[in-house]
Amino acid sequence: RGGDGAAPAEGKGGVKVDFGVTSEACPQTGHSDRGCIYLGSISDLTEGPFKTLAVPITDAQKAFWKRVNDQGGIGGYDVDVTSYVKDNKYNPQIHNQVYQEIKGKILALAQTLGSPTTAAILPDLENTQMVSVPASWTSLWGHEEVVLESGTNYCLESMNSVDYAVEKLGVKSVMAVHLPGDYGDDAAAGAKIAAEKRGATFSSVVTQTGQDNQGGAIDAIVSGKPDLVILTTGPTDAAVIIGQTAARGYKGKFIGTSPTWNPGLLKSPAAPAIKALYFQSAPWKAWATDTPGHKAMRDALPSVTPNDGYTAGWVWSYPLKAALEKAVANKDLTRAGLLNAVRQLDKVDYEGMLPSGAGKFSGSPNDGVVRQSLIYKPDDAAPTGVTLVEDFFVGSTAKDYKFEKPCYQ
Amino acid sequence: MKGLKGRPELYTSYAQDMAFLNTRPKRAWTGALVVFALLMPFAVTDDLLMLLATGFVAAIGAIGLNIVTGYAGQVSLGHAFFLAIGAYTGAALSGDPDGRVLGFGITSLPVWLLASGLVAALFGVIVAPLAVRLRGLYLAIVTLGLVFLGEHVFREWDSLTGGPGVGRPAAVPEVFGVRLDRPSEFFTGPQQLYLLMFVLLVIFGVLARNLVRSRIGRAFAAVRDRDLAAAVIGVDLTKYKVLAFAISSFYAGVAGALLFVVNGFFDPGSFNLLLSVQYIAMVLIGGAGTISGAVMGALFITLLPRITRELPAVLPFISTDATGVITVFQVEAVLYGLLIVVFLIVEPRGLFGIWVRVRNYWRTWPFSY
Amino acid sequence: MNVLEVEDVALAFSGVKAVDGVSFTVGAGELFAIIGPNGAGKTSIFNVLSGVYRPQQGSVRFQGQEILGMRPHRIAALGVARTFQNIELFAHLTVVDNLMLGRHNHMRYGALSAFAWLGRAKREELANRQAVEDVIDFLELEQWRRLPVGLLPYGVQKRVELGRALAMEPRVLLLDEPVAGMNVEETEDMARFVLDVRDELGIAMVMVEHDMGLVMELADRVMVLDFGKPIRTGTPAEVQRDPDVVRAYLGEQHKTVGGAA
Amino acid sequence: MSEFLQSLIRGLGTGSIYALLALGFVIIYKSTRVISFAQPAFMLAGAVLVSYLAAEVGFFVAVPVAAVLIAVLALGVERTVLRPMIGKPVFVVAIITIGVDVVVRVVTNAFIGLDVRQVGDPWGLDTVALLGVEVQERYLVMFLTTAVVVAVLFAFFRFSRVGLAMRAVAYDQEVAMAQGISVGSVFALSWAIAGGLAALAGVFVATGAGVDQQLWIIALKALPAIILGGLDSLGGAVAGGLAVGVVESLVGTYQGDVAPWLGPNFALVAPYALMLVVLLVRPYGLFGSKEVERL
């Protein structure tokens, strides 16, 4: 035995199905008349570095699909995202193991968190036409057919940040301080492109996660004195870097990407420095924003501590919903059918959470990629600790940038 | 010997006594195990096969660690380093020459596998002089230093490793022109990889078993039990410590090169303290100083996470909800730790100890006190 | 010809003179005893002979070859074997394996051959196993053969240690307190084995022992050490009458022993 | 020059955290011959506990209370998990402590939640001028606290019979028992002290930016420190801890100019390189006691 050669079969309403779709009801939704679409999630749920993002992401997705089911499901099917949730501990090998465990039982992945982890299963995703939603914003995904990215990526976001800083803050020198890998390197690549285009000097420092590991970065900032630091680290790393450099007399600005932020930093000793020097860039608007999508999200998650991890998990889910709907309409809910549906997606209804036009998976990456991002700044009063200073915008660098390959390889 | 069931085996020559499997039950057990293992691919699903294949590879690595730590008594926490050397040698040799990371396109498994072992062994020889000078935990932690230094190098050297958070493809398992990770006419990729790893484990297991019952194995044990006395009866301490490290690293290199083949992809962050510790745990949980113990330990540690993932389902009082204060995943992680703790408290001699106990029980049955 | 020639050896540990100008020779087939108070330096002399300690001065010639400065395993390979005051067996190994370790240097095959366990490795193992069985026979160890030595009674362990040394086929055998802690019966057995080794195998021996009955009866010559210095060397009868020896070592209450001598 | 001094002082500051951590390891090692890999978890738990307590009772009450509570926790672990292992092979016990670490850490993580938690220390990132260089107050506090703790520990081991008893227990438990030493109490005491020290160190680590789930990793810095200093030497732990801190800081400051080819972040592994070199010259670290062997 072994192998996974499920033959396509006829499912509910004449829809063709193969993996992860049953005509029996989902175990937890309570709609006994509907069939069930099983989606898997592989996330960083206990010990890994991104746990604090991963848990709200996973929660938000659960809420998102519950709302879908409550609103009537998808063409006679409910969606189950709770039966096959696995912990990857942010380790590629574990990621692959748990993926292998669940892959025969799911139609698609509602979440695959992290880049090296997702890279470990990428060939398999492609071979088996497994559509998947990433939990990361790297520019590589824009070039992977089976991966449904939402919003802009680290690379373009950082271009915008540099453009913003050059225009609004008069910045002349830029330093990217970043974690290694797709996350940090992708952002650094974008920052570099923008800085060069704008005639600002550019330098780059790799650092590692962990509070006591920031000495090198701090030394580099203090001695390099750049006007702007593009920060792609974890939250406590950021707090240490901003706090310590400020304590040592640094007066330039920082712009960090979304995983760099945590509202708890506003209570840290670094808070004064953070309030004075820090800006946050974002691919979409924060938790408390007034759009139909945001409102639906807050209603679906009534009693949680606001955190933009929820926002991310929620936003990321829209394209998969759209693809499923299209696949059902096509009467082909097989993996191949779902991938086909993705190829037909011209736009996705993000209920106002992303600018219109976002979610074009049908054309070339350069066509489809979202270029808008936003700038926030710390604010004690705001629910997730940040308040908007610059609404969706596309800087001149990003606007002209030809997105033909991932920024960083 | 007809009708003498239960009597100790009688030997008619020393050759028979010294044979590889010197008793009938040993032969029977081994035969049955091999047949069982070979039938496995037809009985279980691919994901389990992949896990077992990984377990077999881990077993090769654990045997290697057992040689230096269990037999020669030099506790090494540096195994992850040697695994990494093997992994990168194998991956680079067989890698795509036009790829993003270093690759030489030599995809033939026997070639890169041997090379991985040899390169790792070379590093073992370089490191071994430390072992000649240091003892016990000092050696353990200094070899741990290797892991940290190695991790640093692997993070920085991204043209080889792809860099942290990115990684690179693993070695390509091609045997006589056939890619074993791709499905063939009769078998799926995982089935082929399972069989490949099983065969390799048997080969390396037999080799190791031969080694440890040879004069070299005895010399290792002497160095372990009391090195001063070993020297006085004629064992060259330096030579055997170096040899132990070299052989152990060879095994680690081989295991490292194979370890990610099943996975297809690996990240330089994989070769950390935790990995070294897992291998030490395999050796200790299996029972230090036995080959079969190392294999059992490796399978146990490899399968443990899977077991802990299945456990909550059968324990009704644990909610399977992914979120909440204590989630099922935290329960899994805690179980992993707890199982190791409880296991070692109950049976400090490891799985092999349990096996010996069971065997002794039946041997003296019905007279067990 | 003398098997062993020790000349003016001196060894000190941060000021403590453990061995202080010791010279002696051991002839072929001779049983030479060293006695002396606790801490006189007897074991230290053994440690010098087997290369564990490096004396500050002196010379040790074994079969005419200078061995001072050689590492222990080299000296062992030349044919110097010993037993230890505190049993130094490999507790987890069986009697057979302990004895096989004694034959370590009688086998030459290397790691590759060991992996394969074919040809040379197998042949050498078998041949040496035979030699080990001879020793087992000689010392009547049959019933313990396959037991880890750690489980054996103290007296048997001492015997295994002798066996391991014999398995090395040495030219000279150093025995450090071979009957310490043994009861009468075991002492008698050990004495018998020592005599057999001399009579049947003709190996020269140096023996350190506090059991005067044994020393006086077995030794051909005795050297008495005090504070690292030899104070008297001679036949057992001469030595035990020496007043210095009585004062430093035997004590006034000591009765002359060894009727045969 | 002032760059050097600043770097040095920062190194001594973080070094004093490493010293506290190293002391915990050494105290357990001295009495059990085991390196307890549970120390990182206790450190994390201590910091988390203070982050909860400080809000209620204030930082200065919270710290000692947390140290005591973690000491009690460590005692409990010792009692349930380590006590049955008395006399068992030390490497088996070490692996058990890793299991303990996982359990304690995962449970503690559940209390960290999504936001970075703060310990509410009064120093923040404020600095004072000292000898013409700006020094963060918290580094001074760490350094002084460590000095006091070390002095107290030294006095304790010097003037009580416990220090010697611990060593006896470490080398031969049966002998120790036969002399009337209660091995259990010695174990318990060493685990409790080590737990308290870990908690204290955890709080100090957290003063800069807060507590997150990765905080425990810092505890591994104690490993090169204890080897540098010598596994069984309290003085060595302090010297080793400070050396690791200073080396890390100085390498961080200057390596970028002197030897950029070593790669950024070499400072993080520099202590291990230093440890390797020192051990080649002194196989038992700077102050460790040599294993005594003779035939």
Next chain:
Amino acid sequence: MTGVILFASPTPTPEAPVLEANNLEVVYDDVMLVLRGVSLRIPEGRIVALLGANGAGKTTLLRAFSGLLDVHDGKVTRGSVTLDGNPIHRSSPARIAGLGVKQALEGRRILAELTVEENLRIGGHARPRALKQNLERMYELFPRLKERRRQSAGYLSGGEQQMLSIGRALMSEPRYLLLDEPSLGLAPLMVQQIRDLIVKINEQGTTVLLVEQNATMALSIADHGYVLETGKVVMDKPAVALLADEDVREFYLGLRAEGTTSSFRDVKHYKRRKRWLS
């Protein structure tokens, strides 16, 4: 202090100061039955000798007295150990040592990494007050140890370590001292000194249980003696009576029936036979 002292009453009142094993059965690892109902009395103020072949269970008996069976996975499965009538076989070793029962472990068991003096001080753990004075006493007894006081004990010669081991046991001025083969590896002169020492401390009030292979020495100072064979007491007699016993003379004293020492050269010419085992 030689001479025969017969016990006044065979069954003394339970409160009488005495360390006793009553019908004691001890099992190791749950499977090895080592003591099979041993009864032995050590009345206060006496020297009691315990003889027996290797593996007879002498050390095991001492462990039962000092509470150290646990360390070896041994258990008392029947019978009891009582001190002045109170059972102590469930007490911790630390407590028993606190009550003044002290075992000098077999095989010296020096703490090699500690200095000679630290080893002695560990011995005095239970009696911190008299530490200085006891140290001086030991140095007087063993001048050799004083010379080496700052040296790591592991480097001492075998005999020096033996002295240290005895000295360490004496440091706590125990009420009951259980000595396991104290003369092992000691030079003849030293054996005499140890013998005299035992007599002396006994006169000063320490009760001694002496396990010895050197039966001549042991019986020459003991009041009473026991012979243990494979876990059973096979003889229980006043020391003089043992000295006169034919078997004891042959098997423990190495004397022929005629009273002459046998020569090692003709060991194999006579056959040993233990009459008490018949």
